[in-house]
Amino acid sequence: MSTVVQPLPPGLGRRVGRNARDWIPAALVLVLGLGSWQVLVDVLSIERFLLPKPSEIARTFWEERDVLWSAGLYTFREALGGFVIGSGAAMLFALLLARFRRLGSALMPLAIAANAIPIIAFAPIFNDWFDVLSPTSKIAVAAVLCFFPVLVNTLRGLTSVQPRAIELMRSYAAGELQVFRKVRIPAALPFIFSALKVASVLAMIGAIVGEYFGGSQEALGIQIRNSAALFQFETAWAAIMVASILGIAFYASIATVERMVLKWQGNSREGVRQ
Amino acid sequence: MSEQAAAVSLAGVSKTFAKGQVRALEDIDLGIRPGEFVSLIGPSGCGKSTLLRVIGDLVGASGGQVTVNGKSAARARADHDYGIVFQDAVLYDWRTVAKNVALPLELAGWSRRRRGERVREMLELVELSGFGDHHPWQLSGGMQQRVAIARALAFSPALLLMDEPFGALDEMTRERLNIELLRIWEASESTVVFVTHSIAEAVFLSTRVVVMSPRPGRIAAVVEVDLPQPRTNETREEPRFFELVTEVRERLRATEPAAGLLA
Numbered sequence: 001m002s003t004v005v006q007p008l009p010p011g012l013g014r015r016v017g018r019n020a021r022d023w024i025p026a027a028l029v030l031v032l033g034l035g036s037w038q039v040l041v042d043v044l045s046i047e048r049f050l051l052p053k054p055s056e057i058a059r060t061f062w063e064e065r066d067v068l069w070s071a072g073l074y075t076f077r078e079a080l081g082g083f084v085i086g087s088g089a090a091m092l093f094a095l096l097l098a099r100f101r102r103l104g105s106a107l108m109p110l111a112i113a114a115n116a117i118p119i120i121a122f123a124p125i126f127n128d129w130f131d132v133l134s135p136t137s138k139i140a141v142a143a144v145l146c147f148f149p150v151l152v153n154t155l156r157g158l159t160s161v162q163p164r165a166i167e168l169m170r171s172y173a174a175g176e177l178q179v180f181r182k183v184r185i186p187a188a189l190p191f192i193f194s195a196l197k198v199a200s201v202l203a204m205i206g207a208i209v210g211e212y213f214g215g216s217q218e219a220l221g222i223q224i225r226n227s228a229a230l231f232q233f234e235t236a237w238a239a240i241m242v243a244s245i246l247g248i249a250f251y252a253s254i255a256t257v258e259r260m261v262l263k264w265q266g267n268s269r270e271g272v273r274q
Numbered sequence: 275m276s277e278q279a280a281a282v283s284l285a286g287v288s289k290t291f292a293k294g295q296v297r298a299l300e301d302i303d304l305g306i307r308p309g310e311f312v313s314l315i316g317p318s319g320c321g322k323s324t325l326l327r328v329i330g331d332l333v334g335a336s337g338g339q340v341t342v343n344g345k346s347a348a349r350a351r352a353d354h355d356y357g358i359v360f361q362d363a364v365l366y367d368w369r370t371v372a373k374n375v376a377l378p379l380e381l382a383g384w385s386r387r388r389r390g391e392r393v394r395e396m397l398e399l400v401e402l403s404g405f406g407d408h409h410p411w412q413l414s415g416g417m418q419q420r421v422a423i424a425r426a427l428a429f430s431p432a433l434l435l436m437d438e439p440f441g442a443l444d445e446m447t448r449e450r451l452n453i454e455l456l457r458i459w460e461a462s463e464s465t466v467v468f469v470t471h472s473i474a475e476a477v478f479l480s481t482r483v484v485v486m487s488p489r490p491g492r493i494a495a496v497v498e499v500d501l502p503q504p505r506t507n508e509t510r511e512e513p514r515f516f517e518l519v520t521e522v523r524e525r526l527r528a529t530e531p532a533a534g535l536l537a
Binding site: 167169170171172173174182183186187189262264 | 330351352356357358362364367369378381382409
């Protein structure tokens with residue numbers, strides 16, 4: 001099923017980046033890439049509005065850092081709000097659907113279908129529903145974007161526990177709540193974290209694209225759109241850089257929490273040893 | 275043997291699936307005395323695993339009476355009167371070995387200190403004392419199965435139900451764990467009901483072997499195993515061992531349709 005994010009192969013996340021030596025090749029490629037970009041813009045005499053040089057983007061980034069960062073944080077707050085609301089609602093909903101299977105089997109196909117809808121297409125409509133200048137409409141877009149992948153994956157994690165594990169709990173005369181607390185939820189955590197990482201990216205996309213269709217002047221998406229419209233390409237690129245840095249930081253912080261929570265995941269995938 | 279004294283008593287037990295279409299068990303009468311080691315053996319589809327689950331109240335009987343420790347099977351399950359071990363160890367990877375063993379105690383609300391003591395005893399019993407802080411995936415298959423046994427014994431239940439616990443292990447490990455299990459059985463003074471595919475394993479471990487026939491699952495024969503205790507690796511080489519293995523094999527063969535019909 002393409003809508004389900006499989007947890008990473010065990011240990012991979014930990015091996016990559018365990019020590020500085022792992023980072024050297026990637027850093028080298030980055031420096032080389034930026035260097036050739038810088039040189040090629042001159043050599044191929046690419047027009048400034050098509051592609052500014054990295055050095056110019058960096059200078060603009062520095063000169064306009066105050067405006068750009070506050071715009072970035074404004075948009076990040078929208079993304080974070082949407083992420084928390086959307087993912088939180090999705091996890092609660094998944095618990096409900098896992099507990100009441102009939103409800104689950106009725107709604108799951110719809111959730112999977114909804115997961116395949118390009119929800120971002122609704123952004124202009126959300127801007128109409130909520131105030132176009134307020135962050136609410138962007139939070140809504142981000143929340144809905146986060147909702148379905150987190151729902152589908154959490155439900156998948158909660159229900160993919162092997163039958164023996166449940167039978168064992170029954171042999172202890174464990175109640176439904178105990179089965180959830182001790183087995184289903186821990187078993188679902190790798191699925192949930194995979195989904196949350198995807199959701200963090202989606203939340204940033206939702207907030208920024210939502211802003212493209214109109215929003216506060218303080219918002220990063222508006223900064224990007226307006227500077228592109230006014231041919232201030234260095235500013236547009238610098239703003240994109242801010243969005244990228246925030247997006248990567250968001251993703252990385254979730255990955256860090258994941259690593260702390262899933263410390264037990266040495267080289268196991270399924271969570272229940274056969 | 276009086277009804278009260280029986281560890282497990284089955285009277286006219288039947289089990290049907292699919293609204294009576296599939297008769298998994300029919301007319302099962304069996305009494306198991308405390309301290310016995312009884313193996314259930316039979317071809318696939320003879321209902322031996324189903325029978326084990328009926329005793330454990332993991333599957334309800336369709337008819338007849340199931341009594342465990344003098345109580346209904348449901349009551350016995352609620353009272354933690356039995357521990358169960360499956361073919362898979364079913365250990366939770368997010369818990370250490372010690373915490374896996376402690377899980378049933380945790381569910382029953384034991385204090386941390388009491389749990390710790392009990393877990394230490396149990397890991398000692400299965401000779402995994404140094405492995406409490408390991409995670410399940412760090413152990414071999416045989417060690418994982420020993421953790422599962424320790425967990426099943428956590429409440430010191432009177433009855434241990436085992437569903438082909440060594441079926442997934444290699445022959446050498448299996449024979450070693452057979453001896454291990456007999457030692458644990460003796461030390462814990464429990465009653466064991468053991469489902470297996472292996473004739474040699476059934477004879478080596480049991481005081482009685484119950485031979486079952488398929489479709490519908492019935493008891494075809496009960497073979498008393500009069501090999502002396504304690505059993506050792508030499509037991510497997512005694513003539514009496516081979517005689518009993520042959521007897522069980524013949525009883526099993528008698529449950530199958532004649533070979534000529536299959537050919």
